[in-house]
Amino acid sequence: MRKMSMDTRRALTGIVFVLPFVIGFIAFFLYPFILSLMFSFSDVSVGASGYELTSVGLENYESALLVHESYVRTLTETVQSMLANVPAILIFSLFVAVLLNQPFRGRGVARVVFFLPVIFNCGAVLLIENYDFLTNTLTGGSAASPGSEIVTSLFYGLKLPQGVLGYIMNAVRAVPDIIKASGIQILVFLAGLQSVPESLYEASAIEGATGWETFWKVTFPIISPLIPTMIVYTVIDSFTAPNNRMMELIQNTAFRGMGYGVSSAMAWIYFVVIAAILAFVVWLVSKWVFYQE
Amino acid sequence: MAQPITETHGSDLRRRFEKSKFQGLVWAIARTLLLLGMAFIIVSPLLVKISGSFMSLEDVYDSSVGWIPRRPTLEHYRVVFQFMNYPRSLLLTTLLVTAVSLLQVISCTFIGYGLARYDFPFKGLVFGCVLFTLVVPPQLLLVPLYINFRYFGAFGMGPGVNLLNTPLPFLLMAGTGTGIKNGLFIYIMRQYFKGMPRSLEEAAHVDGAGPFRTFFSIMLPAAQAPLLVIFVLSFAWQWNDYFYTTTIFQAKNDLLVHRYLGVVQDYMLAFREEHGFDAPFEMSTMILNTASLYYIVPLLALFGFLQGRFIAGIERTGLVG
Structure with missing residues (x-):
């Protein structure tokens, strides 16, 4: 820890500050965002044990x-x-x-x-x-x-x-x-x-x-x-x-x-x-x- | 090349002065009328609600009754109070919204500060992501978010944990700065901290305070104005949200939004069953207006309490650059 340069330490601190957002962005934004894109090309069926996607191409858009x-x-x-x-x-x-x-x-x-x-x-x-x-x-x-x-x-x-x-x-x-x-x-x-x-x-x-x-x-x-x-x-x-x-x-x-x-x-x-x-x-x-x- | 003030010049000046005084008066009257008109448009929905909530059924039918009910009644307040299960739904909603908006305020301030003051790899990308969350309409994320929380932690492989009908989705999103319009709050806080003098932190550093100590005991107290602004906005938007709330709480009907949205339908159905299906649509009007009042009055009270500091705060936030 002592050997770390001032800049590295500041960079790490900065990352700690924005870390909540990075986690939230991936879990509650990016993942649903990509999921949404996948859904738009698939037939989605939802059951008790999860959901299943069957690719249907552009059918949903049609x-x-x-x-x-x-x-x-x-x-x-x-x-x-x-x-x-x-x-x-x-x-x-x-x-x-x-x-x-x-x-x-x-x-x-x-x-x-x-x-x-x-x-x-x-x-x-x-x-x-x-x-x-x-x-x-x-x-x-x-x-x-x-x-x-x-x-x-x-x-x-x-x-x-x-x-x-x-x-x-x-x-x-x-x-x-x-x-x-x-x-x-x-x-x-x-x-x-x-x-x-x-x-x-x-x-x-x-x-x-x-x-x-x-x-x-x-x-x-x-x-x-x-x-x-x-x-x-x-x-x-x-x-x-x-x-x-x-x-x-x-x-x-x-x-x-x-x-x-x-x-x-x-x-x-x-x-x-x-x-x-x-x-x-x-x-x-x-x-x-x-x-x- | 200063002109000597001649007789004609002086009277010309006076005429101009009088003309501008007259213009000023005309302008003041026009401005007052304009502002009053616009204020009426803004306040009239509220007046309609208050007026409608006291009207009896005869008053609604009576076309000679305008804004002021002739046979005022408190009956609707009593009925709607029961239908909405008001004490319970108000308490639950207040708890949920307060927790969510406090979390949003904390997380957005934290993130905004990191973006304003520290240099680290991919900082530009992170800030870009913050802005990107704003531009994507919530409609796009609604369904996958719903599925994400239905099978939470499974990433499409298994049953996961069902977080629907619990407040956890809201708390998780608020705590990570990805709740309703949180990108805007992060942006506001970043701009505000960018405008603050660095000497404050340098002094704290010299005195031996670490970055988090500096943040909590120096920067947070100095950012009261924008903190209040984002708290009020986040509270109001969360309170008014029905899009996420009705999706995540599809089964549980004990929040104010559900009670409010439900009361109109339930009451109308009950009314029609009692009076037959010919019961006119106007019947719902008193119920609707009373329920709206029950729904927004707590929010108005909060805003009324904080408005002075809120308006002053907006002028000091970083939104203006």
């Missing part, structure tokens, strides 16, 4: 994509709503963070309120809420926000291209969902805004910049490194969102439907599609982010 009555539709819907919601959530949370960063009375309460959905608007409660009669009558349905018709008609008045209009419509309709999915992002952007040095604002005020210019030329570049992280976080969050029907479908397929094999194939298709999109978007955004080095 069942998921060609035979299952709603998988393809659910997949496209899930991916579509993710692609639509992620930018909307980021823009919205940045906007709210800017609002909450201004000095006004009740700011502390407002911050807590915007974080509340992270605490109570998720998981089992929201899962059931979507079926509630009273929620739907009192708030006009979970898919529509109060007053969304007004906004909708407002935008119809503007002569916008069909695609842009459609996107705005859907965003307006999804306002409650977007607000509820923005809790963490708002707080992170808010912390980012507070880390912008005051001297930069003073300098731009002296140069005669307007608030709008200051935001785009000073504030935005400084907080832009947060954007790739927040994109990844928002996408990850959408996996476990209660309105993600993919989750229910995969769980139901495994335990009450076509079985473990098909369910694993479904999950793998979902994962590969999401990972490809995520990698592409993060690559695209990182090229354009401003790093202050």
Whole structure:
């Protein structure tokens, strides 16, 4: 022990610190991960003395994509709503963070309120809420926000291209969902805004910049490194969102439907599609982010 | 090239000042309305639940009754309390979630510290694995995890040990930093420790403290803010999780989630048996809202108690870089 160099000893200590994770990663992540890949190519039969795999080639993938009555539709819907919601959530949370960063009375309460959905608007409660009669009558349905018709008609008045209009419509309709999915992002952007040095604002005020210019030329570049992280976080969050029907479908397929094999194939298709999109978007955004080095 | 302040320049300045004052007022009003509107959208589900939980059946049918029940009743609270077996399910859930989130906090801090402060072979790979656990959707791992815990330790060869319907799967995963969104917690702690001055540890080293002593008596107390943040997040996410919980506890129905998910179905069935199958769907609404309140109020109470320090803590965690 005495003869060991300082570096070796430090390296060993470091390994002791991360050892729990390495064990957990292999036992509860890597092993199930590989198992899942194997399941997706096999017929899985479960008995009292263990499980057996019979290789079936691509049959499970065929069942998921060609035979299952709603998988393809659910997949496209899930991916579509993710692609639509992620930018909307980021823009919205940045906007709210800017609002909450201004000095006004009740700011502390407002911050807590915007974080509340992270605490109570998720998981089992929201899962059931979507079926509630009273929620739907009192708030006009979970898919529509109060007053969304007004906004909708407002935008119809503007002569916008069909695609842009459609996107705005859907965003307006999804306002409650977007607000509820923005809790963490708002707080992170808010912390980012507070880390912008005051001297930069003073300098731009002296140069005669307007608030709008200051935001785009000073504030935005400084907080832009947060954007790739927040994109990844928002996408990850959408996996476990209660309105993600993919989750229910995969769980139901495994335990009450076509079985473990098909369910694993479904999950793998979902994962590969999401990972490809995520990698592409993060690559695209990182090229354009401003790093202050 | 300083301009002399002329008469016109001065009045121009004043006009600009007054204009900006007016703009400021308009903006303040607009901001207040916006924030109030959004706050209403956020809080309204909670208000609906409170309102619905006190409504009697006549109130639900009465279309003139809006948010405030006309014939309020506490009957649902009593019925749902029994249906959910509330004291027992609350106690069990609190025990499980507290144990799991404490374990997650300890393990993620430990791992995050190792990644932030020590150099060892394959460190980059280990950190990459941490991030990778986040990106893989839980749907992918659900079935193999279920099978893994059903025949635990057998690696596909034999019967192994059945860990389903025990809290062990949760404790094992939490203790090794692979529970719900634990990659995020490891990431937060790593960033936080990276931002702390090295001089603290150097001083501890000079005073003769070993690495673990330094970690427990110097670094942990200094990391209270992010520790609280990850504790609250981990508690809330574990409490709200039904995906893993209903999979691992498929048989045992004594946790709050099962009681909550079950109460609606059970009650609806019981109700329909009593009133025939024509019983309208609206009947469930009071039960549903009361049960939701029973489910989330403990969590809201915890958050209400810790919110000040939590919000301040998020601003100090390493998430911002």
